[in-house]
Amino acid sequence: xxxxxxxxxxxxxxxxxxxxxxxxxxxxxxxxxxxxxxxxxxxxxxxxxxxxxxxxxxxxxxxxxxxxxxxxxxxxxxxxxxxxxxxxxxxxxxxxxxxxxxxxxxxxxxxxxxxxxxxxxxxxxxxxxxxxxxxxxxxxxxxxxxxxxxxxxxxxxxxxxxxxxxxxxxxxxxxxxxxxxxxxxxxxxxxxxxxxxxxxxxxxxxxxxxxxxxxxxxxxxxxxxxxxxxxxxxxxxxxxxxxxxxxxxxxxxxxxxxxxxxxxxxxxxxxxxxxxxxxxxxxxxxxxxxxxxxxxxxxxxxxxxxx
Amino acid sequence: xxxxxxxxxxxxxxxxxxxxxxxxxxxxxxxxxxxxxxxxxxxxxxxxxxxxxxxxxxxxxxxxxxxxxxxxxxxxxxxxxxxxxxxxxxxxxxxxxxxxxxxxxxxxxxxxxxxxxxxxxxxxxxxxxxxxxxxxxxxxxxxxxxxxxxxxxxxxxxxxxxxxxxxxxxxxxxxxxxxxxxxxxxxxxxxxxxxxxxxxxxxxxxxxxxxxxxxxxxxxxxxxxxxxxxxxxxxxxxxxxxxxxxxxxxxxxxxxxxxxxxxxxxxxxxxxxxxxxxxxxxxxxxxxxxxxxxxxxxxxxxxxxxxxxxxxxxxxxxxxxxxxxxxxxxxxxxxxxxxxxxxxxxxxxxxxxxxxxxxxxxxxxxxxxxxxxxxxxxxxxxxxxxxxxxxxxxxxxxxxxxxxxxxxxxxxxxxxxxxxxxxxxxxxxxxxxxxxxxxxxxxxxxxxxxxxxxxxxxxxxxxxxxxxxxxxxxxxxxxxxxxxxxxxxxxxxxxxxxxxxxxxxxxxxxxxxxxxxxxxxxxxxxxxxxx
Numbered sequence: 001x002x003x004x005x006x007x008x009x010x011x012x013x014x015x016x017x018x019x020x021x022x023x024x025x026x027x028x029x030x031x032x033x034x035x036x037x038x039x040x041x042x043x044x045x046x047x048x049x050x051x052x053x054x055x056x057x058x059x060x061x062x063x064x065x066x067x068x069x070x071x072x073x074x075x076x077x078x079x080x081x082x083x084x085x086x087x088x089x090x091x092x093x094x095x096x097x098x099x100x101x102x103x104x105x106x107x108x109x110x111x112x113x114x115x116x117x118x119x120x121x122x123x124x125x126x127x128x129x130x131x132x133x134x135x136x137x138x139x140x141x142x143x144x145x146x147x148x149x150x151x152x153x154x155x156x157x158x159x160x161x162x163x164x165x166x167x168x169x170x171x172x173x174x175x176x177x178x179x180x181x182x183x184x185x186x187x188x189x190x191x192x193x194x195x196x197x198x199x200x201x202x203x204x205x206x207x208x209x210x211x212x213x214x215x216x217x218x219x220x221x222x223x224x225x226x227x228x229x230x231x232x233x234x235x236x237x238x239x240x241x242x243x244x245x246x247x248x249x250x251x252x253x254x255x256x257x258x259x260x261x262x263x264x265x266x267x268x269x270x271x272x273x274x275x276x277x278x279x280x281x282x283x284x285x286x287x288x289x290x291x292x293x294x295x296x297x298x299x300x301x302x303x304x305x306x307x
Numbered sequence: 308x309x310x311x312x313x314x315x316x317x318x319x320x321x322x323x324x325x326x327x328x329x330x331x332x333x334x335x336x337x338x339x340x341x342x343x344x345x346x347x348x349x350x351x352x353x354x355x356x357x358x359x360x361x362x363x364x365x366x367x368x369x370x371x372x373x374x375x376x377x378x379x380x381x382x383x384x385x386x387x388x389x390x391x392x393x394x395x396x397x398x399x400x401x402x403x404x405x406x407x408x409x410x411x412x413x414x415x416x417x418x419x420x421x422x423x424x425x426x427x428x429x430x431x432x433x434x435x436x437x438x439x440x441x442x443x444x445x446x447x448x449x450x451x452x453x454x455x456x457x458x459x460x461x462x463x464x465x466x467x468x469x470x471x472x473x474x475x476x477x478x479x480x481x482x483x484x485x486x487x488x489x490x491x492x493x494x495x496x497x498x499x500x501x502x503x504x505x506x507x508x509x510x511x512x513x514x515x516x517x518x519x520x521x522x523x524x525x526x527x528x529x530x531x532x533x534x535x536x537x538x539x540x541x542x543x544x545x546x547x548x549x550x551x552x553x554x555x556x557x558x559x560x561x562x563x564x565x566x567x568x569x570x571x572x573x574x575x576x577x578x579x580x581x582x583x584x585x586x587x588x589x590x591x592x593x594x595x596x597x598x599x600x601x602x603x604x605x606x607x608x609x610x611x612x613x614x615x616x617x618x619x620x621x622x623x624x625x626x627x628x629x630x631x632x633x634x635x636x637x638x639x640x641x642x643x644x645x646x647x648x649x650x651x652x653x654x655x656x657x658x659x660x661x662x663x664x665x666x667x668x669x670x671x672x673x674x675x676x677x678x679x680x681x682x683x684x685x686x687x688x689x690x691x692x693x694x695x696x697x698x699x700x701x702x703x704x705x706x707x708x709x710x711x712x713x714x715x716x717x718x719x720x721x722x723x724x725x726x727x728x729x730x731x732x733x734x735x736x737x738x739x740x741x742x743x744x745x746x747x748x749x750x751x752x753x754x755x756x757x758x759x760x761x762x763x764x765x766x767x768x769x770x771x772x773x774x775x776x777x778x779x780x781x782x783x784x785x786x787x788x789x790x791x792x793x794x795x796x797x798x799x800x801x802x803x804x805x806x807x808x809x810x811x812x813x814x815x816x817x818x819x820x821x822x823x824x825x826x827x828x829x830x831x832x833x834x835x836x837x838x
Contacts, residue, residue: 035722037385038463044759050461081378081385082532083516092532151567163567164559166534254559256533263560264376264533269719 008293012286019282020275024067027271028060037080037269054080067275076276081268086276090258094280096166097257100250101241103172104179109234112184116191117218123196131188138185143245147178147252164254175253179245183237190233194226201225227299235292239285365836368553369819371829372565372574376533376558379516382501383455386463392578393536393556395828397438398501398521401429401448402494406824406833407594409651409744411494415443415502415522419494421781422483427493431480435545437504438520445482449474450505452484467499467742489779491786495743498826524549524832534558538831549832569814576821576829577814581691582635588814594823595639596811599646600696600738602683602804603753605731605762610681612764614800615674620734621660621804622667623707624700630807633692633699637810643798645739645749647808651783652746652790657798659805667707676709683713685736686721691809697736700804731762734804742826746790750774754802763802770796 027033034051051057055066070077076086112135119131154174155163161170198204199222207217246259254260258277265273377390382398384390401416416429435443452474455462462468470490475483484493504520511518519527524546525538535557540549557574559565565577566584580591604617611617626640640659642648648655683701687694694715701713711734716724724732741748752758755774756765773793780786798805813823820835 032719032722035719035726046465049458053461083379083381083384083513089532096533148563148567151564155571156567159571163571163573164564165557165573166531252561252564254534254557254561254564256531256558260533260560267375268378 004297005294008290012290015286015289016279016282020071020279023275023278024064027274028063032056033080033269033271071275071279076279077272079265079270079273079276081265081270081273086270086272087280089273090261090276090280093256093258093261093277094284096255097242097246097250097259100172100175100179100255100257101238101246103176104241105183105234105238107176107180108184108187108237111180112187113191113230115184115188117195117223119188119192120195120199121218128192131192135185135188135192138181138183138188140185141181143178143182143248144252146181147174147249150174150178151253164252166254166256175249175255178253179241179249182245183241187230187233187237191226191230194229195222197229198222198226224299228296231292231295231299235288238288242288243281243285364550365838366550366552367836368555369551369576369831369834370555370557370574372557372559372568372577372814374558374560374562374565374579377536380519380527380530380536381516382503382519382521383451383460383462383464384516386467392827392829393538394501394519394521395523396525396538396554396831397519397523397527398503399523400500400502401431401497404495404498404824404826406822408649408825409495411498416497419497421491421493424489424781425486427484427486427490427497428477429482429484429497431482432545433480435522436543437507437522438526438541438543439504439507441504441507443502443504443522444479445476446479447502447504448482449476450508451503452500454503454505454508455500464499468496471496489781491779491781491783492743492745492747495745499742525554528553547832550835551831554831566814569816572816574814575816575819576834578811578829580812580814582637582812584812584814585635585637590815590817591812592815592821592823593637593810593812594825595647596740596809596827597742597744597825598690598738598740598809599641600690600693600736600806600809601645602700602734602736602806603760603762604802604804605733605735606764606802607731607762608733610674610676610679611733613674615670616676617801617804618660618799619667619670619674619676619707620704620709621801622663622670623704623709624660624804624806625662625703626659626806627662629696629699633695634807634809637812638807639810641805641808643801643805644794645753645797645803645805646741646744646746650741650744650746652787652794654791654794654798656791657794664707671708678708678710681709681711681733683711683734683736684721684724684732685713685715686718687715689718689721690738693736693738696806700736700806725760728760728762746787746793747774747778750790750793750797751778754797764800 034047034054034056038046038050055063074087078084079086079089082089115131115134119128122128151163151174154161161174165171199218204217204222207221246257247262249255250257250259251263258281262274262277265277373389373392375389377393378385379390380394380397382390382394399415401414402411402419403414404410405412415435416431419427419429422428429448431443431445431448437443452471454460455464456468456471456473470486470488471484471493472487473485475485477483484497486493502522507520508515517530522545524541524544526541528537528539530536535555537553537555540552557568559568562579562581565574566580566587568574569577569588580588585591604611604620606612606617630636630638630640642655643657643659644654646653683697683704685693685697697713697715701711704711725735725737739749751774753760754763755761755771756763757771773789777786777789777793780789811823811827813821815821818837820837822833824830
């Protein structure tokens with residue numbers, strides 16, 4: 001068991017390191033930040049001065065060495081846009097993202113598991129078809145379009161909820177619902193398929209033959225065994241939400257999280273901030289993955305008994 | 308099994324119904340004014356009671372929706388337009404531009420004059436205090452100028468302050484602004500120089516980016532990064548007390564979100580609205596801005612050096628169609644100059660090149676053009692409808708028979724091409740903004756052979772000398788006449804394909820008295836509620 005945990009932990013560290021190197025290289029390859037930061041008719045002196053003050057006149061490997069030496073101490077330099085430590089800026093935005101993703105994930109799980117389970121009980125039935133349509137809608141409807149539509153309906157037309165921004169619980173509803181739909185759809189499909197696999201197993205037939213109630217067969221026996229697949233897809237979706245889906249939803253609803261920060265960092269060509277944000281997202285996603293990996297041992301005793 | 312079909316059908320109906328309800332307009336939006344014009348003031352229906360006391364001041368909180376976070380609240384750091392919008396209410400410069408012209412009025416300075424070739428003297432108000440209670444005086448101005456010009460700060464405003472080198476205290480309320488050379492634009496440049504309390508700036512150090520203390524009518528209350536900034540009226544303000552006590556600037560990056568928030572009454576002024584939102588906004592105001600999209604022509608190119616070809620390119624473009632179709636009328640066709648005729652030194656006698664395909668073809672034939680390839684470089688997403696504009700102009704130029712190869716690049720790649728003046732491209736799209744309304748910038752920067760972005764002819768003997776002379780000409784009338792004459796030359800022998808001057812569009816709550824300013828600042832002290 002310990003070996004398993006250490007192995008997963010080391011793997012998470014390698015992923016974060018690789019992400020750091022990749023994001024550093026990409027931000028240095030795609031263009032000259034100095035030209036992007038200065039006005040179009042900036043003088044050559046201004047360009048040179050800014051380039052040297054940012055250390056960009058040094059060879060690439062010297063720049064990387066300096067970056068790496070500081071990065072291991074958690075220092076990613078100052079944000080060019082906000083002129084404050086980049087990691088501080090990124091960390092400030094993380095709680096908002098966690099709040100949004102947490103709420104959306106909760107909605108997705110609460111809807112997806114019952115929907116998937118219900119669909120799996122009678123495959124091919126009307127209920128199954130309705131559930132499949134709902135799940136498919138969730139996967140197919142673009143967040144951007146759905147969000148705008150919900151804003152028009154619930155804010156502009158009905159006046160029930162605010163369009164955007166952060167505040168009380170009512171501000172959380174629209175972005176969380178928008179964000180939850182896609183993971184909900186995919187998770188419901190996965191739950192259905194995992195449950196169908198389990199319900200076709202011999203131990204289920206045995207349980208039924210022994211007279212165990214159908215409710216117990218489904219919820220206790222089959223669902224527990226389907227849990228590994230469900231946890232895997234849930235973890236995967238949680239990672240995707242943190243590292244991608246939030247960008248569009250936060251942008252649309254002006255939710256001041258890390259997804260919006262990434263867009264702003266790109267807009268402002270703020271490469272230290274972009275690096276800090278991407279690395280922070282990388283760390284968060286790796287932690288989610290680690291947690292999912294560790295949770296397998298809870299559902300599957302064979303993993304626990306490895307060593 | 309038919310009940311299942313009924314169930315599925317019902318579900319589909321519910322879905323379609325929900326979508327239709329969401330898409331349906333709430334109510335017919337009210338029409339706004341004609342683009343480019345101020346909304347005419349509607350007369351309020353007269354009430355029966357003849358006696359009316361002083362108009363009641365309505366103090367309701369105001370919310371302004373803007374597209375992005377400011378980079379910092381240090382008014383001298385990075386020039387990103389968003390910070391300026393907020394800090395213009397916290398900090399004040401010595402002079403201020405009038406709302407719709409380039410004339411100046413006194414603000415923290417009561418008067419100013421040119422003392423000698425390199426000195427402008429400003430007399431300051433003696434009743435002004437910073438928000439922290441410290442008095443404003445000549446020391447504050449000198450300290451502010453020195454701090455802002457310090458190369459370590461690397462200010463993004465240096466181009467607006469060009470030529471200013473120092474400031475010296477003459478008397479407690481008299482200060483000299485020192486320039487490197489003769490600099491007729493110093494008063495206008497000082498309208499872009501917000502004053503800070505130097506001792507306070509030193510004491511807060513790096514925190515100056517979020518602890519704004521100025522002399523302005525509003526004080527910073529709180530800044531929720533990524534979300535909004537709240538300001539409150541400065542009750543100790545030296546000038547007239549603003550009607551609105553509390554104002555919040557909300558950051559809403561997505562244009563459609565700002566529109567929805569405006570329609571929902573969550574924001575009362577929404578900045579940077581798109582022309583196509585015209586019929587969806589409860590009210591809007593627009594003003595012709597300081598943004599000028601053009602194509603820079605490489606006049607050193609073996610084909611394009613012939614002015615007939617460059618004229619033909621100008622005759623090829625249907626500017627009216629671009630204005631109406633692409634910008635829904637929210638633009639003006641420039642009068643054959645990079646700027647407005649209202650700019651000091653603008654030439655009102657020039658007319659835009661009309662669309663004349665026959666003449667353009669004739670000019671190409673006269674110049675001996677034989678279908679050689681011309682490269683046209685553009686980008687997408689940086690300026691309003693830039694990609695569409697580039698594609699449309701490219702198609703129009705093709706129509707007169709020019710073998711043009713249109714390439715739309717990613718912005719950072721576009722920048723590399725734009726700055727590569729050693730190997731300039733044939734035609735490149737750029738949008739210039741002229742905040743100072745100054746004519747020196749287009750000529751010194753883009754036409755003089757020494758210009759930072761010049762790809763113009765460098766064999767016109769008197770041109771550089773004339774540009775240099777006008778740059779430091781202190782006699783404003785002479786200077787303006789000189790520029791008007793230069794524009795005549797630059798129209799006949801064009802360095803650009805002249806296009807449009809875009810409007811700034813604001814979505815506005817109909818209950819608000821608000822008129823947009825040409826300098827794009829939103830000064831809350833100028834805004835009041837109707838009811």
